Amino acid sequence: MRDLAAIAVFVALVGALLASTGSGVMLNFVTMALYATLLAQAWNLLGGYGGQFSFGHALFFGTGAYAQAVAQLQGGLPAWLALPLAVVAAAAVAAFVGALAFRYGLKGSYFALVTLAFAEVFRIVALQLPFTGAGVGLMLPLQESAAALQFASPRGYGFLVLGLVTLALLATAWLRHSRFGARLQAVRDNEDAARALGIDPFATKLAACVLSAAFMGAAGAFYLQMFHYIDPGIAYGPTTSVEALLGAIVGGMGTLWGPVLGALALHGLSDATRNLFGDLPGLNMVIYGVVLVLIVTFVPRGIAGIGLSVRRLWRGRDD
């Protein structure tokens, strides 16, 4: 209940901000921070609560983006009908890759490598296939109307992504208070003990993988609607995979608000460094990297973990 109340407050505040702000910079910042939150929260479902560290979540993102584009361009479907298709396509790819990886018991770095490899395979395949536009990519024709999920004002995209983030937060809250979530965390913490208690680790991890991928697919579809263009590098390149996992890790894995905080912090940081040092190309990335190293070294449980540590200190307990 507390989770739901907190989500309601968060959505109301961000919604009010989106509705009231007159600043284009602010609007753009909030929209892109929400987009980063969506990626991080999607990764968190499998990585944070399931303990399966994917290094290739772009696999699902790209599949969603391409499905969204192909359904409209080749299938002639309206954008709002293409969106659920994009989600299903990403989930289907996750079911296939997850079934392969979990069937053979791949864990830890092996699972990370397999997901990374699949993302690369899909990138190379997308470079060759005609219906993905090969290396040229796919361009969504401009058609500004709410039914086409294209908006004249950036505000529309802000609300669209806020809706998706809300769904991701609700899914996370459900994980925290359901049998499935309890089982997923049990598998994450100790697979053998979970098996002895009647939990099927394969089915549990696979379901989490599919759920996580569904949100990545939605993020991909959103990306296409907002930027009207996708190519193999954007879709399946490592940038999105890294953005998703960094947001969750920096913010705090396996927490409801960690990915939100992480995405906001990283996005704010990258914006700030770009604005401050934009005339010295590359310096912004150096600073970004240094801050990342500092966070991972000194706040291993993420930003959300700081609060937890302080609370424990307050109660006079130590780890």
Added chain:
Amino acid sequence: MTEPLLDVRGVAIAFGGLRAVDDVSFAVPAGSLSALIGPNGAGKTTLFAIASGFLRPDRGTVRFDGRDITGRPPHLNARAGLTRTFQIVQPFAGQTVRENIAVGAHLHLAGRREALAEAERVAVRVGLAPQLDKPAADLTVAGRKRLELARALATQPKLLLLDEVLAGLNPQEIAEMLPVVRGIVAGGVTVLMIEHVMQAVMNLAEQVWVLSQGKLIAQGTPAEVTRNPAVVEAYLGHGTAARLLESAS
């Protein structure tokens, strides 16, 4: 005679050249409290792993509750009412005691609230009630052993395989644990325990099997097996039984 709850027949498994379990047969009657003892490395835990489905035997069969379950995965066995605990305790460290036990309770209860309530009831049974909201990682060894027991108990098993729940406990803690184990059996759960603490085995078990180097070397009541020269030699070395007898006379 009714069929035993757990019936292990001619089970064998080898790891490379080592015959960890070699042609072992035994039967656990429903409602009993039995123990499996033997020196370190005798193959007791391996035998547990075979019985609960974590390992598939090279030869032999395992029957539980009238069905052949040889090699059936552990989560299916748990659903059928056969579960085990681990010698090296395996708590879900990031979660509280209540949440840990609820994972077991979820086997038969879908609702979160029901599972958490059941977790509380089970915690009372094993004496963990005061620690319900502690992180599992903060428990003492004795607390973790109880948690291990509580989690398994929450799945409402017919047969519970306890792998050294008393190891690492001090005499006081052992004395506190004995009534808990007895209470579980009184509650209708059949228990087979691996145990090194002989005082506890003598106190609790109705029947004992002795495993040494992968083979069953003796069985009977605790008093019978401790008098058995083969058992004494397995523990204390070849020729010891004769020397002990000599010094006694």
